[in-house]
Amino acid sequence: MPTRNGADRLLRRAIRDGGGWTVLLAVVALIGAAAELALPATLGLAVDAAVGGTASWWPAVACGLVAVLMVTDVLGDLAAGYGAARATARLRRRLLRHLFACDVRTVRRYPVGDLVGRLVGQGADAGQAGTAVVLGVIALLPPVGSVVALTLIEPLLGITLLGGLVLLAVLMRAFVTDASAAVAGYQRVLGATAGRLLEALGGARTIAAAATVDRERDRVLAALPELRGYGLLGWRLLARASARTAAVGPLLQAAVVAVGGYALTVGWLTPGQLVAAVQYAALGAGLGAVLATLNRLVRARAAAGRIAEPLAHPVRRYGDQPLPDGRGELRLRGVGVHSDDGRAVLRGVDLLVPAGSTLAVVGRSGVGKSTLAALAGRLHDPDAGEVLLDGVPLRRLSPAALRRGVGHAFDRPVLVGETVHDAIGLALPERSAAPPAGNTPAGTAVLTMARAAQVADVVARLPDGFRTRLADAPLSGGEAQRLGLARAFAAERLLILDDATSSLDTATEHRISRAVAEGVGGRTRLVVTHRAATAAAADLVAWLDGGRVRAVGPHRQLWADPDYRAVFGPGGDPR
Numbered sequence: 001m002p003t004r005n006g007a008d009r010l011l012r013r014a015i016r017d018g019g020g021w022t023v024l025l026a027v028v029a030l031i032g033a034a035a036e037l038a039l040p041a042t043l044g045l046a047v048d049a050a051v052g053g054t055a056s057w058w059p060a061v062a063c064g065l066v067a068v069l070m071v072t073d074v075l076g077d078l079a080a081g082y083g084a085a086r087a088t089a090r091l092r093r094r095l096l097r098h099l100f101a102c103d104v105r106t107v108r109r110y111p112v113g114d115l116v117g118r119l120v121g122q123g124a125d126a127g128q129a130g131t132a133v134v135l136g137v138i139a140l141l142p143p144v145g146s147v148v149a150l151t152l153i154e155p156l157l158g159i160t161l162l163g164g165l166v167l168l169a170v171l172m173r174a175f176v177t178d179a180s181a182a183v184a185g186y187q188r189v190l191g192a193t194a195g196r197l198l199e200a201l202g203g204a205r206t207i208a209a210a211a212t213v214d215r216e217r218d219r220v221l222a223a224l225p226e227l228r229g230y231g232l233l234g235w236r237l238l239a240r241a242s243a244r245t246a247a248v249g250p251l252l253q254a255a256v257v258a259v260g261g262y263a264l265t266v267g268w269l270t271p272g273q274l275v276a277a278v279q280y281a282a283l284g285a286g287l288g289a290v291l292a293t294l295n296r297l298v299r300a301r302a303a304a305g306r307i308a309e310p311l312a313h314p315v316r317r318y319g320d321q322p323l324p325d326g327r328g329e330l331r332l333r334g335v336g337v338h339s340d341d342g343r344a345v346l347r348g349v350d351l352l353v354p355a356g357s358t359l360a361v362v363g364r365s366g367v368g369k370s371t372l373a374a375l376a377g378r379l380h381d382p383d384a385g386e387v388l389l390d391g392v393p394l395r396r397l398s399p400a401a402l403r404r405g406v407g408h409a410f411d412r413p414v415l416v417g418e419t420v421h422d423a424i425g426l427a428l429p430e431r432s433a434a435p436p437a438g439n440t441p442a443g444t445a446v447l448t449m450a451r452a453a454q455v456a457d458v459v460a461r462l463p464d465g466f467r468t469r470l471a472d473a474p475l476s477g478g479e480a481q482r483l484g485l486a487r488a489f490a491a492e493r494l495l496i497l498d499d500a501t502s503s504l505d506t507a508t509e510h511r512i513s514r515a516v517a518e519g520v521g522g523r524t525r526l527v528v529t530h531r532a533a534t535a536a537a538a539d540l541v542a543w544l545d546g547g548r549v550r551a552v553g554p555h556r557q558l559w560a561d562p563d564y565r566a567v568f569g570p571g572g573d574p575r
Contacts, residue, residue, distance in 0.1 A: 006308030007301060010091075011129045014304070017090040018130035021083030025076055025131065029138040032072030035065045037145040040283065044276030051271050080131040088127025092119055095307055101315035103380040109340065110310060111195025118306050122187060125303035132297040139290040146284030150256070153273050153280075160259050161284050164252030168245060175241035176294055182237060183302040186230035189223050191306070196220045241291055256281035316381065319396035323405045326390025327355035328493035328524030330376060334385035337371055345371050347547045349385070353540075358525040360535040360555070362567055363544035369528045372544065373498045376526050377406040389494060403427060407491025411499040412477075413484025420459055420473055421466040423483055424449055427490040445490070453486035455479065497527045501534070532568040543567070 046058035151158025260277040330353040337346040378394040415423040450456040462468040536555040
């Protein structure tokens with residue numbers, strides 16, 4: 001029920017997002033419907049005038065109504081296109097903003113391919129809501145108006161048409177109910193398939209190396225029979241509804257003509273009124289436009305339900321406090337995190353990282369090292385306890401303060417921006433991150449960060465230096481990792497490196513570690529690592545085991561414990 005209500009609210013908002021174009025569509029469509037309803041009566045009056053041998057302006061009026069119909073048809077298509085495009089763009093922006101504002105764990109519940117499908121495919125369908133609703137309401141006017149017009153001409157004609165329309169309405173209601181389930185199922189399976197495809201493309205090298213291309217293809221396309229079933233069901237339902245409409249419509253029209261012919265023979269109708277009655281019968285029984293609009297509305301509502309699902313998740317709330325006075329002291333108090341299935345990832349973590357020091361976080365795979373790093377920079381919030389930077393809980397800081405105070409670097413960074421300069425300056429204030437003017441290779445801040453990350457010489461060898469487009473930059477895994485490090489160096493208080501030097505050679509890692517510790521402001525560093533040498537270079541080591549902090553101390557002191565040595569696997573003493 002919440003998803004259904006959310007879908008209906010989203011549809012209403014999409015209708016409003018169409019703005020003036022939706023209003024124009026409604027006005028134009030209403031004028032067109034009025035002209036369409038007036039045309040049969042005008043033709044009837046023109047026939048009566050011709051039969052009576054009197055001159056009249058009715059033929060000219062009929063021609064004018066035809067011209068109105070042509071103009072409104074063109075303007076309606078224009079307004080519908082612009083309105084749907086405007087609503088779709090706003091809907092996509094709303095979904096993107098919401099996803100970026102959500103907790104990272106929330107977003108990870110959805111495969112990337114599935115989210116892309118919701119954003120692109122379902123976003124376009126839901127953006128058609130305004131057009132579907134307006135045209136759906138307007139499409140009802142010709143049948144209803146035809147019943148009224150026939151009743152005014154001869155009540156028996158109106159009753160005949162009304163009875164047939166009630167039967168058609170019952171048939172269409174069944175179509176809407178069945179088609180909604182078919183469309184929703186089709187969109188769900190399509191999203192799951194897209195998610196698997198994107199996963200496979202991301203691991204293409206691994207699949208090729210393992211010679212499992214056929215197996216992976218079968219996995220990606222496993223849901224294809226189900227998708228085909230939903231697609232065929234949708235087309236069958238539409239074909240069945242169209243067939244019923246096509247069968248009932250002519251019968252209804254024939255019934256009205258028969259009644260009208262009888263009325264003409266007994267003198268209840270004039271020849272012109274019979275012509276008008278035949279036209280109104282055709283207009284009232286021709287519900288193809290209504291069926292097409294219903295189909296569009298069904299797709300829009302199903303798509304809105306798919307988009308409303310991620311929109312229903314709450315976003316992270318921020319405070320309004322600026323960065324407090326301090327040098328980057330990080331404290332975790334009673335921090336606990338649970339996975340979606342209720343399993344404890346971290347339990348009762350108490351940890352203090354003194355300002356200006358380096359803390360290495362070590363432990364076996366799966367003990368919560370990356371989760372702790374994400375909490376330290378508020379990529380997501382703990383389920384229990386709190387995280388403080390210089391004595392202030394992270395949730396009380398404003399987004400700008402958090403962005404300015406904390407920087408993240410990851411083992412496989414995603415470089416964002418148009419150029420290399422944009423990728424490095426992403427975390428800088430807009431003025432500092434602005435591209436350099438003239439022939440200047442880079443802004444001062446960006447150049448300083450690139451040098452600290454030992455990547456300035458790499459950028460200098462690119463075709464256009466810092467202006468090189470990311471899509472055209474031939475970067476190795478280690479070079480991309482260094483660009484991610486350079487981006488993180490914008491942080492003023494706390495630098496979080498989540499295995500961010502795993503692809504670097506030992507000499508480069510040593511130079512970067514020295515730059516982090518000495519050359520870029522002496523900020524607090526939290527380093528997730530699997531390397532004993534990196535742990536040995538840190539001021540303190542936090543040893544995670546079973547979701548808890550088993551010990552905190554210098555690496556040399558912890559090395560005496562054989563369980564600690566086993567964390568790094570076989571090898572010599574790195575001391």
